[in-house]
Amino acid sequence: MKTTIVEKTAFNILRQAVIFLPADVKGALRKAYQTEVSDAGKTQLCAILENVKLAERSCVPICQDTGTIIFYVKAGADFKDLNMVEEALITAIRRATEEIPLRPNIVDPFNNKNSGDNTGRFVPFINWEIVAGDSLELTVMPKGAGSENVSVMGVLLPGEGLNGLKKFVVDAVVKAGAQPCPPVVLGVAVGGGADIAMKLAKQALLRPLDMPNPNPQLARLEKELLEAVNMTGIGPMGLGGKITALRVHVDYASRHTASFPVAVAFNCWAARKASARIYANDSVKYLTHKTEVN
Amino acid sequence: MATYCLRTPISREDISKLKVNDVIYISGTVVTARDQAHKRALEYFQSGKLLPVNLEGLAVFHCGPVVKKKDAEWVVLAAGPTTSIRMEPFEADFIENFKVRVVVGKGGMGLNTTQAMVRHGCIYGAFTGGAAVLAAKSVKKVKDVKWLDLGVPEALWILEVEEFGPVVVAIDSYGCNLFLEVAREAEESKRQIYKKLGL
Numbered sequence: 505m506k507t508t509i510v511e512k513t514a515f516n517i518l519r520q521a522v523i524f525l526p527a528d529v530k531g532a533l534r535k536a537y538q539t540e541v542s543d544a545g546k547t548q549l550c551a552i553l554e555n556v557k558l559a560e561r562s563c564v565p566i567c568q569d570t571g572t573i574i575f576y577v578k579a580g581a582d583f584k585d586l587n588m589v590e591e592a593l594i595t596a597i598r599r600a601t602e603e604i605p606l607r608p609n610i611v612d613p614f615n616n617k618n619s620g621d622n623t624g625r626f627v628p629f630i631n632w633e634i635v636a637g638d639s640l641e642l643t644v645m646p647k648g649a650g651s652e653n654v655s656v657m658g659v660l661l662p663g664e665g666l667n668g669l670k671k672f673v674v675d676a677v678v679k680a681g682a683q684p685c686p687p688v689v690l691g692v693a694v695g696g697g698a699d700i701a702m703k704l705a706k707q708a709l710l711r712p713l714d715m716p717n718p719n720p721q722l723a724r725l726e727k728e729l730l731e732a733v734n735m736t737g738i739g740p741m742g743l744g745g746k747i748t749a750l751r752v753h754v755d756y757a758s759r760h761t762a763s764f765p766v767a768v769a770f771n772c773w774a775a776r777k778a779s780a781r782i783y784a785n786d787s788v789k790y791l792t793h794k795t796e797v798n
Numbered sequence: 799m800a801t802y803c804l805r806t807p808i809s810r811e812d813i814s815k816l817k818v819n820d821v822i823y824i825s826g827t828v829v830t831a832r833d834q835a836h837k838r839a840l841e842y843f844q845s846g847k848l849l850p851v852n853l854e855g856l857a858v859f860h861c862g863p864v865v866k867k868k869d870a871e872w873v874v875l876a877a878g879p880t881t882s883i884r885m886e887p888f889e890a891d892f893i894e895n896f897k898v899r900v901v902v903g904k905g906g907m908g909l910n911t912t913q914a915m916v917r918h919g920c921i922y923g924a925f926t927g928g929a930a931v932l933a934a935k936s937v938k939k940v941k942d943v944k945w946l947d948l949g950v951p952e953a954l955w956i957l958e959v960e961e962f963g964p965v966v967v968a969i970d971s972y973g974c975n976l977f978l979e980v981a982r983e984a985e986e987s988k989r990q991i992y993k994k995l996g997l
Contacts, residue, residue, distance in 0.1 A: 555929035
């Protein structure tokens with residue numbers, strides 16, 4: 505039965521994501537510690553690295569805000585029981601909430617009633633992509649509220665173009681200040697439409713921090729934006745310093761000639777994510793973390 | 799930047815030594831309080847009722863911990879700071895009425911709190927956001943919990959801590975506010991950044 509393996513794998517990647525920060529993020533934080541010059545900033549990065557180590561050692565979540573759970577699913581068109589995947593993911597979240605445990609964060613927006621199990625209407629949100637083949641790739645992003653609360657999207661004038669985009673990103677970072685728990689990862693996207701720009705911006709947070717953008721023009725833009733936001737002096741946890749962002753990732757969609765949507769998604773330093781691929785023969789390959797447990 | 803180890807009850811003299819950017823480690827009693835607990839505490843004060851714990855000289859921590867009960871005893875698993883600015887409407891009165899000496903949280907606080915800290919000898923300290931396991935490690939014991947009817951995150955958790963930190967002094971009793979300073983400089987940096995980007 506496919507659903508059992510989907511549920512088990514989803515549970516495992518949830519556990520990996522909230523307890524073990526992936527190697528690319530840890531690497532970027534270590535480098536940030538070496539590069540940071542402000543005393544207050546260095547103190548924060550040192551505490552962050554120690555916290556990451558303690559979470560690993562004691563197998564408890566890195567941060568008490570275990571976030572809203574979002575899934576990205578690359579579904580092979582020939583994978584069996586695709587119609588049951590959603591239910592399996594929901595079951596995995598309920599079990600993870602109790603067993604890991606995750607903090608129950610999900611409430612009804614009108615009456616504030618907490619579901620108690622981290623599920624709700626459109627939670628988890630599942631981003632589906634149908635691909636060729638018979639395997640199923642699952643990615644989970646537990647997204648904390650501090651960084652989510654400063655996400656912004658806007659529709660600029662096409663005449664403002666790329667310059668407008670750059671100003672929009674810098675302004676968003678300055679306005680966000682200490683709130684998103686810097687050093688942050690920024691996902692920036694342009695084009696598509698209001699919803700598509702934000703979807704791409706958020707998805708851009710998943711790209712490994714040590715993987716350069718394959719598009720050289722975007723790679724240059726990412727570097728330029730990173731240098732720009734790190735000139736704000738906001739620094740680790742907003743206490744002042746050089747490292748406000750670890751990386752800026754840019755993506756785009758083609759746009760309507762009369763429309764220039766831009767979106768900026770923030771991730772806190774605890775940029776949590778985990779992926780696994782389930783094959784037709786029920787074998788599982790963990791893609792972001794070494795083994796089933798870490 | 800100096801490092802200090804403080805033990806509760808903390809005196810006004812201890813507080814007057816501290817300047818922004820100093821690092822402190824707190825031992826003794828720390829009490830968690832978020833929006834709901836601040837609100838109720840002020841209501842108690844207004845109606846002349848005593849709080850279930852005397853906060854004089856103690857540290858208040860903006861935190862909703864993850865806890866579990868083990869053999870009838872509470873254990874704190876994760877206890878990172880929450881966003882302090884939510885407590886801004888209450889904090890000035892809270893400091894004045896209950897004589898707390900240290901407020902710990904993340905993201906900083908505003909002008910009203912800063913002025914109350916100057917008047918009454920109190921500081922605000924930033925604990926690293928998200929460093930929930932590090933914070934929990936310094937909790938040696940849950941001494942008591944009050945107002946659990948507000949829910950686990952909002953209750954008053956009375957914690958015995960040993961070297962709780964590092965806490966960076968971000969508002970001192972002389973009116974320096976590191977977060978507001980950094981935010982102002984970031985705002986001012988925009989002009990130079992725009993120039994570099996050719997805008």
